[in-house]
Amino acid sequence: MSGIAALFDRLLEKGGSDLHLSPGYPPMLRLRGSLVADGDKALSSPEIERLLMPLLSEHQRKQFQSTGDLDFAHAHGTKARFRANYLKKLTGVGAVFRAIPTIIKTLDELGVPLGVRKLAELRNGLVLVTGPTGSGKSTTLAAMIDHINKTRPGHILTIEDPVEFVHQPQRCLISHKEVGEHVPSFLDAIRSAGRENADVILVGELRGAETMKAALQLASFGILIYATVHTNSAGATIDRYVNAFPAEQQPQVRGLLADSLVGVVAQQLLPRADKPGRVAAHEILMGNYALSALIREAKTQQIGSFIQQGAGEGMQGMDASLEKLVSAGTVKAQDALEKALDKENFAKYPSVAAQLRGLSSDGLG
Numbered sequence: 001m002s003g004i005a006a007l008f009d010r011l012l013e014k015g016g017s018d019l020h021l022s023p024g025y026p027p028m029l030r031l032r033g034s035l036v037a038d039g040d041k042a043l044s045s046p047e048i049e050r051l052l053m054p055l056l057s058e059h060q061r062k063q064f065q066s067t068g069d070l071d072f073a074h075a076h077g078t079k080a081r082f083r084a085n086y087l088k089k090l091t092g093v094g095a096v097f098r099a100i101p102t103i104i105k106t107l108d109e110l111g112v113p114l115g116v117r118k119l120a121e122l123r124n125g126l127v128l129v130t131g132p133t134g135s136g137k138s139t140t141l142a143a144m145i146d147h148i149n150k151t152r153p154g155h156i157l158t159i160e161d162p163v164e165f166v167h168q169p170q171r172c173l174i175s176h177k178e179v180g181e182h183v184p185s186f187l188d189a190i191r192s193a194g195r196e197n198a199d200v201i202l203v204g205e206l207r208g209a210e211t212m213k214a215a216l217q218l219a220s221f222g223i224l225i226y227a228t229v230h231t232n233s234a235g236a237t238i239d240r241y242v243n244a245f246p247a248e249q250q251p252q253v254r255g256l257l258a259d260s261l262v263g264v265v266a267q268q269l270l271p272r273a274d275k276p277g278r279v280a281a282h283e284i285l286m287g288n289y290a291l292s293a294l295i296r297e298a299k300t301q302q303i304g305s306f307i308q309q310g311a312g313e314g315m316q317g318m319d320a321s322l323e324k325l326v327s328a329g330t331v332k333a334q335d336a337l338e339k340a341l342d343k344e345n346f347a348k349y350p351s352v353a354a355q356l357r358g359l360s361s362d363g364l365g
Contacts, residue, residue, distance in 0.1 A: 004051045008076045008097070010038060015276075017099055017134070019082075021048050023092040033271050033278055045092025052086060052095055073162035073178070078102060083164055100138070100164045107143045113321075115284035115314030116265055120144040121151075123199075125262030125287065126219040128241075130231045135267045136280050137228050138164050141202060144226065148172065148200055155197055159189040160204035172200075179204075190214040194221060203227040209244045213253065219260035233318060233341055234264040234285035235303035238295060258295040262287040266318060268339045270325070273332045281325060281339065283318035286310060304341075319346050327351040 011019050011029050018030035023045040027038040043051075053061065055074055064070040068088035074097070075081050081100040086093070107117055119127050120143075129137045142165040145156060149170045156172045161179035168174070175196070183189040186203065187210050193201050206212050206227045219225045231237040238257065245253045266283040285291070285307055294302055307315045322336040323346070333355035340346035347356060 004055065005076065007038065007051075008080070008082065008099075011097075011099060012076075012080055019097040019099075020094075021051065021096075022094040023048060032276060033269070048095070049093050052093065055084070071162055073100075073164065081164065081166070083162060098134075102166075104142045104146045104165055104167070105139065107147050110140065110143050110280070112140065112143070112280075113282055113284060113314065113316060115263075115286060115316065116140065116144070116282065117147070118286065118314050119263040119265065119284075120147045122224055122262055124219065124222045124224050126216060126225045126227070126257075126260045127263045127265070128227055128229050128237050128261070129265045129267065130229045130234075130237045131267040131269075132230060132232065135269050136278075137267060138204075140265065140267060140280070141226055141228070142167075145200070145202055149174065154199035156200045156202070157193055157196060157198040158202040158204070159183070159186060159193070160202070161186070164204070187211045187214060190218060194218055194223075198223060200224045200226070205229075209246075209249075212241060212244055213256070216253070216256040216260050220256065231266065232268070233266050233303075234283055234307065235300045237264050237266065238300050238303070242298075254296055254298065258292040261291070261295065268318065268322075270322075270331045270335050270339060272330060273335075274330055279325060279330055281318060281321040281331075281336075282316065283307070283321060284314060284316050286313055286315050288313075317341075322346065323349045323352060326355065 007019055007027050014029060014031055016029040016031045020028040021043060024042050026041055028035045029038050060070060060072060064086050070086040072084050073081055074084050080102055083098040083100055085096045129141050131137050145167060149156060149167055149172045153171050157175045159177050163176045163178045166176060177183050177189055179186055179189060186207055190211060191214055201223055203215055206215055206229055215225050215227055229237050229240060231240050241257060242250050242253055264285040268281045269278045270281060272279050294306060304317060307317045319340050319342055322340055325331040326333050326336050333352045337343055337346060346352060
């Protein structure tokens with residue numbers, strides 16, 4: 001196991017987030033969002049297999065051989081945990097390892113907006129944390145769970161595939177469940193969660209209509225549910241949720257969502273311009289009676305203006321969050337423009353337009 005351990009160590013020493021192993025390429029490290037080769041020696045499929053197979057149990061080995069795909073968590077001593085994905089493709093066996101720090105960053109350390117902290121202090125309802133793969137959703141959720149663990153007593157249940165951040169009990173009783181290891185599926189875990197007297201439930205990913213409906217029903221029982229969805233904005237998240245169901249069920253689901261949704265955090269990660277690293281931009285939607293009416297009446301196109309009007313309550317739009325980062329010099333205007341929801345209007349913000357004009361004139365020069 002020493003070969004793969006050395007690669008893990010180099011990734012962690014360089015502050016990287018992911019290790020990619022693919023036949024015909026050297027090991028690739030994702031550093032500050034970019035893939036960088038670790039040396040110039042390309043690995044063959046048999047060499048990669050020799051690195052990967054010692055990490056597996058006999059059960060995992062059989063599963064990978066029969067399906068060609070495997071997700072699991074691996075502890076690298078006390079230094080870090082890794083979320084691993086093994087895969088088979090045309091050129092042979094490959095893998096991707098995502099580093100999960102053993103020390104959970106706090107909300108203060110992440111520098112999240114006030115609205116995120118408010119959503120961590122709720123007592124019931126459904127909170128969705130959304131964004132593309134690699135946008136830091138798990139890190140934000142871990143900080144929110146950590147905040148609850150430190151500030152009030154209760155029972156926190158996490159349901160993940162695989163378990164990522166491991167929380168140590170502080171003021172809360174913590175139960176971690178891994179899908180495939182401790183429970184057959186997300187749906188089975190959510191259905192049994194209601195009987196486990198949990199105050200807070202984290203669902204790693206809502207997959208499929210049945211799982212989404214079960215999560216809504218749990219939220220309606222007075223439990224606080226956190227879950228992730230792969231969307232880029234609050235409005236799109238609500239539409240994605242509803243559209244997961246057949247047309248005849250959608251009015252009922254809108255009603256359940258209107259009653260239970262208490263917040264959405266949509267997140268994007270951008271490279272920093274002021275120092276090494278990346279920074280998150282957040283769109284924050286918070287629930288109230290007006291939001292319930294918009295959901296029930298299928299008026300999600302009005303969510304953007306609703307968020308603008310709720311700035312005093314801790315809400316903020318994605319483009320407004322990006323503009324603040326550009327104005328502060330934290331990110332480059334061009335990088336922010338790539339993530340903006342309304343690119344045409346975003347480019348007209350004075351701070352953004354000034355930078356973009358500078359880039360244009362530099363190009364002409």
